Amino acid sequence: MDVIGHGVDMIEVARIARMVERHGHRFLERVYTPSEQAYFKDKKRIFEHMAARFAAKEAVLKALGTGWSGGIGWTDVEVIHEPSGRPRIELHGAAAGEARERGISSVLISLSHVDKTALASAIALG
Ligand SMILES: CC(C)(COP(=O)(O)OP(=O)(O)OC[C@H]1O[C@@H](n2cnc3c(N)ncnc32)[C@H](O)[C@@H]1OP(=O)(O)O)[C@@H](O)C(=O)NCCC(=O)NCCS
Known part of the structure; x- marks a missing residue:
């Protein structure tokens, strides 16, 4: 296996909270799969987990090299x-x-989040 690409992304948790407040269900449906949405359901720090997954998706696109x-x-x-x-x-x-x-x-992924920021790193293998 070779490393073909690497991508990182960092996002403000408040940005995701604003998107959910403004666009609600439409934002969630457009960005997250049913299984991702199910993961958020019982979480206390729901916006952190959402932000981490948002960052993950952008990091993966960087790792793929496509945008x-x-x-x-x-x-x-x-x-x-x-x-x-x-x-x-x-x-x-x-x-x-x-x-x-x-x-x-x-694609390997790693996530991290604190109250204000979420981060993801993705490594593409092939
Ligand atoms: C994985 C671990 C080191 C995370 O570290 P942390 O500093 O507390 O939290 P971070 O914000 O940096 O990372 C959280 C992310 O780590 C990832 N993670 C959790 N368990 C993981 C594991 N076993 N291997 C790799 N990544 C893991 C998840 O993506 C999580 O985010 P998500 O819940 O939104 O998916 C820590 O939670 C741990 O040791 N977990 C082992 C299982 C455990 O003890 N569970 C009880 C938790 S209350």
């Missing part, structure tokens, strides 16, 4: 939550296609 081009949507990059708590990336739709074209077979 938000070629019709990639937010839900094409999904953060899966393993029983251990470890996050894992699944790519769908246009994001999966772009990854295949670049010879990327998997």
Whole structure:
């Protein structure tokens, strides 16, 4: 396995809270998959987890080297939550296609968040 790309992203938690207040359900549906939304349900610091996943999606796009081009949507990059708590990336739709074209077979992700900031680092392997 070779490292093909690396991306990081950092985001203010308050930015996500504002988006949810302004656009509510529409924002959540556009950005997060049903399984990501289910993960938020019982969380006390819900906006931190949302912000971390928002950062994860942007970090993955950087690792793929595409940016938000070629019709990639937010839900094409999904953060899966393993029983251990470890996050894992699944790519769908246009994001999966772009990854295949670049010879990327998997993307490692790591998340971190505090009250004001969330951060994600993604490494594309292939
Ligand atoms: C993983 C761990 C080091 C996180 O460190 P932290 O400084 O508390 O928190 P951070 O904000 O830096 O990281 C949180 C993120 O770590 C990630 N994470 C959690 N468990 C993980 C694991 N086993 N391996 C890799 N990443 C993990 C998650 O993505 C989490 O964010 P999310 O809940 O939004 O998905 C710590 O929670 C830990 O040791 N967990 C092991 C399981 C555990 O003890 N669970 C009880 C928690 S109350």
